Amino acid sequence: MTDAVALRESIPMPLCFPPPLGGVAGTCFKHEHLAAILEEPPQRGFFEVHAENYMGAGGPPHRALERVRRDHALSLHGVCMSIGGPSPIDRDHLARFRALVARYQPTLVSEHLAWSTHATSFFNDLLPLPYTAATLARVCDHVDEVQETIRRPILLENPATYVTFADSTISETDFLRSVSQRTGCGLLLDVNNVFVSATNHGFAAIEYLNDFPLAMVGEIHLAGHAEQRDDDGDVLLIDSHDGPVADAVWKLFELVIARSGPLPTLVxxxxxxxxxxxxxxxxxxxxxxLDRAAEGTRHAA
Structure with missing residues (x-):
């Protein structure tokens, strides 16, 4: 019995999938907003939470999330799986992740194309990967292990990057396309990450999006970013999530939705x-x- 199968069988989990969300917009759930959310009727959209904030057995975080989950769909977003890392997936972390999926039955489950661990060290960053055949094989093995363990597909998110690797031989879009084709996972398209990376590395965001496999996308992320200057005085964008979505990112989002049709979108x-x-x-x-795109689709039909 493989480690992944042993983990999968350690916590019984129904083989059922929540209905798809469709073209609705959601927000991250923050505990500061709980009272305001509960004062309103259930909203049309959904809430997303970072899995690592709920890996304890109980307490206030779970009580708050349980109240929100009663009336709203949920997206569970992992940030510490280190799917792109050179080390094996942490079995204890994966078991806790699986338990969360079983407990809350989220409509969407996602993780990052990144790494954040090395040996016994953990880095509080989502670090980029060299896009090579060896990295592709490792990422596919890790995605397979996660999906076998939680018994459902995940969405893999494109990263925001600040450096690239000279030994990369595969474009990021082709890399993501290959992971999805080999493992059956979906993709999470973070439009802000595309804009940040394009600005930092000097390529055209629209060309990246034109090559992105939109048919494999199951969710979109939008966020704000911060502008700094690097040591040479050039603009450096940081995926900071600390402000409103920028106008340029809204424009890219509209272009994506015009091509893909409405998709679940998280701010x-x-x-x-x-x-x-x-x-x-x-x-x-x-x-x-999203609604304008849906209306346009209905008129075209």
């Missing part, structure tokens, strides 16, 4: 948390774009 805002109504307004702006 991330993880620091400098605003009032609930501010975050809700960002999701409403995304929903208007």
């Amino acid at each position: 991330e805002w993880d620091s400098n948390i605003p009032e609930w109504q501010v975050l809700k307004a960002e999701a409403a702006a995304a929903q208007r774009i």
Whole structure:
């Protein structure tokens, strides 16, 4: 029996899948917003949480999430699996992740194309990968292990990057396409990450998106970014999630939705948390774009 199978069988889990979300916009769930959320009728969209914030057995975090989950669909987003790392997937972490999936039955489950661990060290960053055949094989093995363990497909998110590797031989879009084709996973397209990486490395975001396998996308992320200067005085964008979505990212999002049709879309805002109504307004702006695309599809049919 393989380690993945042993983990899979250690916690019984029904082989059922929640219904798809369709073209709705959601927001990250922040505990600061719980009272305001509960004062309103259930919203049309969904909430996303970082899995690592709920890996304890109980306590206030779970009580809050349980209240939100009663009336809303949930997206579970992992940030520490280190799927792209050279080390094996941490079995204890994966078991806790699986237990969360079983407990909350999220409609969407996702992780990053990145690494964050080495030996016994953990880095509080989502670090980029060299896109090579060896890396591709390793990432596919890790995605297979995660999916076998939680008994459902995941969505893999494109990274925001600040450096690239000279030994990369595969484009990022082809790398993601190959992972999806080999493992059956879906993709999470983070439009802000595309804009950040394109600005930092000097390529055209629209060309990247034109080559992105949109048919494999199951969720879209939008977020704000911060602008800095590097040592040479050039613009350096940081995927900071600490402000509203930039106009340029909204424009790219509209172009994507025009091609793909409406998809579940999540607005991330993880620091400098605003009032609930501010975050809700960002999701409403995304929903208007999704609704216009849906209306256009109906008229074309």
